[in-house]
Amino acid sequence: MPRAFTPKVVTANALLEGDVIYQTATGWSRDLAEAEVLTDEADADLRLIDAAQQVDSVVGAYLADVDASADTPKPTHFREDFRAKGPSNYAHGKQEAASHV
Amino acid sequence: MYNYTDFDTAFIKERNAQFRAQVERRIDGSLTEDEFKPLRLMNGLYLQLHAYMLRVAIPYGTLNSRQMHVLADIADKWDKGYGHFTTRQNIQYNWPQLRDVPDMLDALGEVQMHAIQTSGNTIRNVTADHFAGAAADEIADPRPVAELIRQWSTDHPEFQFLPRKFKVAVTGSPNDRAVTKAHDIGLRMVERDGVAGFEVIVGGGLGRTPMIGKVLKDFLPREDLLPYLEAIVSVYNLLGRRDNKYKARIKITLHENGLEDFSARVEERYALIRPQFTGVDQQMLAAIEADFALPTFRQEKVREYHEARDHYPAFRSWADTNLAEHREPGYAIVTISLKAHGATPGDATSAQMRLMADLAKRYGHDELRISHEQNVILPHVHKNDLPSVYSALRAAGLGTANVGLISDIIACPGMDYCALATARSIPIAQEIATRFDELKLEHDVGPLKIKISGCINACGHHHVGHIGILGLDRAGVENYQITLGGDGTEDASIGERAGPGFSAEEIIPAIERLVLAYLELRDEPAETFLQTYRRLGLAPFKAALYPEAQANAA
Incomplete structure (x- = not known):
């Protein structure tokens, strides 16, 4: 039996800053909480193809697993957790951006 | 230190201009990422987890105060005010933006630095003993040879698409501080019957399949170095596996074909290409050697150093761990620890970089080194200046007395x-x-x-x-x-x-x-x-x- 499809988001790096970004229903966000959660495999594949075609703004798009049981998607693997948060030795990247809000 | 010739300056300028145009074409969408990636890697630019990373070469770990100042300026202007020194004697910036990278490379070019061949399947930045030219136990300064290898390998047309990356290290001392046995080629300067030469070690490496290098040649006369290196890399270029990334390094080539077979192929190739090396390389080496002439050391009785040792336990503790024996009795080699307890190993803020640069200028014959252990070295400091150097370092959070101890940790x-x-x-x-x-x-x-x-x-x-x-x-x-x-x-x-x-x-x-x-x-x-x-x-x-x-x- 094929493995059941688990919820995913499309993620990539922004071309100019290299920052981690997530696909939303209408564009891209730097915040995982705003990502569009994809629960249908065919839909996810299409959304990934769409992302991969945006060569002048996005690099290395792929589907990442998320836990969709709460209000906003949460990473299921520690690598995605670090990507969503930023490095642990300095409050740089997304943590720094968050502190400016 | 080596000074760029007009040729070097023009070459770097040209390369930077090419890369600037490539970045522009990437940004306007005329290059895809697949097309751009090999171009950016050739210029040391990676895309990492959260951002781009620029890896700048510090050839054989040697730099002067002006270069260190520019590294600090780059950190402030285009990064987050710090840099990360690596186990290959390079510096990495963790947060550059793509648009800024050509400007960063131009700024580096102004002080004779670049990021070429810090990535990709090429001959990488040549590393050397970080105490080179200063250590008491040294036979000869390995840096002129390292510089010759850098010039030979930079943009070498035959070696731009090797099966895999290729790392060379050189030491001029019997006490190996350059980890030569864990490099694709390790060179140890030796002497036989009064003739200077090299022991050539091949096929060392860490990674997935760690191997200690094997001696391919126990004595290679000095003037045969470049043709012999070219023969080794040439044989590897053809024989090395391109079907499997994990079996592509020369250590596997050597392991699969055997030392004897590999050596025979190298000898055959060497015989063929040796006549092409007509001695120009040796003339160049002689000119490079003049650039690495020793500074004029101060002759002065050591007094302040002993007084400070007697009176200040913190200074004594630092002196006991962070100093190494210099070839000149009145001098010491200072290792500045970038391993303050709880800090990120190898990181230095721009302010710390400037302070180290200023100390090098004032007390250290304008020289700094980066060690593969991710520390910074002032190779030539008169012992009487050590108390002043220590108190300045300490005030900047750089006075940690832990070199070689458990907290002097290498971490990627x-x-x-x-x-x-x-x-x-x-x-x-x-x-x-x-x-x-x-x-x-x-x-x-x-x-x-x-x-x-x-x-x-x-x-x-x-x-x-x-x-x-x-x-x-x-x-x-x-x-x-x-x-x-x-x-x-x-x-x-x-x-x-x-x-x-x-x-x-x-x-x-x-x-x-x-x-x-x-x-x-x-x-x-x-x-x-x-x-x-x-x-x-x-x-x-x-x-x-x-x-x-x-x-x-x-």
């Missing part, structure tokens, strides 16, 4: 930055250093090298750590494997795996048990961790690491 960037990492390295290094500082044990423990890699590629040299730590992803959880008994010196050995890995929470107590066990096991305080390990083997250390297994067996 790991999963905090690196896209290839399988686990974090930096927090583990921070916690080990903080814990042993709390225990106030590190000076009792003595010389002990801990090296941490966040993946199998082993940038943190864990295989040659007395204690090596390898971070892995085990079923979606960070897991740390310990190896013991590794050594990166002239007696190089690969560490032995101690047993099952530990979680991020368990690894610090495990290291503590290991070190406390060593204190119990050593014959006398002078017996180092590595000596004790070599005397007793793995068993007693394993017992300390896995007390439950011991209890269950009993």
Whole structure:
């Protein structure tokens, strides 16, 4: 039996800053909480193809697993957790951006 | 130090202009990422986990104060006010933006620096003993030869698409501080019957399949170096595997074909190409050597140094750990620790870089070095200036007296930055250093090298750590494997795996048990961790690491 499809988001790096970004229903966000959660495999594949075609703004798009049981998607693997948060030795990247809000 | 010729300056300018145009074409969408990636890698630009990373070459780890100032300026202007010094004597910027990178490269070019061949399947930045030209135990300064190799290998048309990356290290001292036996080619300067030459070691490497290099030639006359290197790399270029990335390094080529077969092929190739080297390289080497003439050392009685030692215990402690013997009796080699307890190994802020540059200018004949152990060296400081140097360093958070001790940890960037990492390295290094500082044990423990890699590629040299730590992803959880008994010196050995890995929470107590066990096991305080390990083997250390297994067996 094929493995059941688990919820995913499309993620990539922004071309100019290299920052981690997530696909939303209408564009891209730097915040995982705003990502569009994809629960249908065919839909996810299409959304990934769409992302991969945006060569002048996005690099290395792929589907990442998320836990969709709460209000906003949460990473299921520690690598995605670090990507969503930023490095642990300095409050740089997304943590720094968050502190400016 | 080597000074760029007009040719060098024009070459760098041209390369930077090409890359600027490539970046523009990437941004306007005329280049895809697949097309752009090999171009950016050729210029040291990676895309990492959270941002781009620019790896700048510091050839054989040598730089002057002006260059260090520019590294600081770049950190402030285009990065986040700091830089990360690496195990290949490079500096990495973790947060550049794509649009700014051409400007960063131009700024580097202004002070004769670049990022060429710091990535890709080419001959990488040539590394050398960080005490070169200063060490008391040295036969000759390896840097002129390293510079000759840099010039030969930079943009070498035959070697731009090797099966895999290729790393060369040179040492001029019998005490190997350049880890030559863990390089694709390691060169040790030797003398035979009054003739200068090299012992050529090939096929060393860490990574997935760690191997200690083998001696391909026990004595190569100095003037035959470039043709012989060219023969080796040429044979590897054709023979090396391109079907499997994990079997592509020269260590595997050598392993699969055997030393004898490989050597025969090199000799054959060498015979063919030797006549092409008509001696121009030796003329160039002679000119380069003049650039590396020793500074004029000050002749002055050592007085202030002894007074400071007698009166200030903190200075004495620092002097005992962070100084090395200089060839000139009145001088010392200063290692500035970038390993303050709890800080990120190898990181320096722009302010710290400027201070180190100013100290080099004022007290150190304008020279700085970067060590593969991620520290900064002032190679030539008169002993009478050491108290002033120490107090300035201390005020800037650079006075940590821990060189060669347990908190002087090598750590790769790991999963905090690196896209290839399988686990974090930096927090583990921070916690080990903080814990042993709390225990106030590190000076009792003595010389002990801990090296941490966040993946199998082993940038943190864990295989040659007395204690090596390898971070892995085990079923979606960070897991740390310990190896013991590794050594990166002239007696190089690969560490032995101690047993099952530990979680991020368990690894610090495990290291503590290991070190406390060593204190119990050593014959006398002078017996180092590595000596004790070599005397007793793995068993007693394993017992300390896995007390439950011991209890269950009993």
